[in-house]
Amino acid sequence: MCCQQEFLKQLRERGFRLTPQREMVLDILHDVSGHVTAEEVYDRVSRLSSCVDISTVYRTLELLQDFHLVGVVEIDGQRRYELLGLHGPHFHLRCNACNQLVRIEPNEIQPLIEQMQQRHGFQIAAGDLILDGVCRECQTNQSGGTA
Amino acid sequence: MCCQQEFLKQLRERGFRLTPQREMVLDILHDVSGHVTAEEVYDRVSRLSSCVDISTVYRTLELLQDFHLVGVVEIDGQRRYELLGLHGPHFHLRCNACNQLVRIEPNEIQPLIEQMQQRHGFQIAAGDLILDGVCRECQTNQSGGTA
DNA sequence: GTAGATGCAAATGTTTTGCAACTAG
């Protein structure tokens, strides 16, 4: 009820078309609302409609990136996509030990964003920001051994 | 005069060996002091010594990552490596329009780090943090057209 | 001498591309 509209609007503006495949990819991203690989999107789309090609998934993901509706991050050596949509940018802490992602609310990072704006004239558009570190549990468990 | 020592120490500790190839890779990383691809490291190493294989470069980069002497980030779809060494973690703003990297000093981001520690018990070990956005110049130039 | 490291070449896995057939507008 929002990303879809935006997607359609941007498609129209540039003379592109809304195809079932494109709709499905967007829907999937909306459903999972997390970081997914192209392969995962492909798997899910395949479940909906027997024949969508993975190249189409890649092409759609690229399109969505161009439209700033989707962001990409590399997690653990894999390229992962995520809907930015109208949910606005958000952020994560990633534990290097157990790989969990902890979500942080935008307001927690707001001061930083403002500071970068003021000091560097830099407008953070971060669709996605990942801070690497070690979570509480792993800090406790680790205390000595790596991995 | 520092990373080298640390590298050697960690190698010894784990029963690994210091080879000319490993030394060269580390030297290169020290020289460029920026984000480089494995390919770029390979090119430079090749200039020094005619025959070092790219697989050795990859293997060495992985080793350096294990030792926390090197960090990886994905920039513009490419995996890039950077010496963390004893320079400590540092951070960048990346302009999505012109791809420039603006370095930010650790102290600018210190409050955020402390906050994450307090609120989420999360120890940020970020060897490298990249914030995406649009730099001042590109904001001015853009004002209307994307890309 | 021996365990570990290297170079080579082949394998892997992901992402991209060319093209004829198809379809949204």
Place this chain on the structure above:
DNA sequence: CTAGTTGCAAAACATTTGCATCTAC
């Protein structure tokens, strides 16, 4: 109808791996 989109298959690309040879210790 027509330009844009798709599926397919092949290509391109970066990264990893097996193995015989070599070498740091």
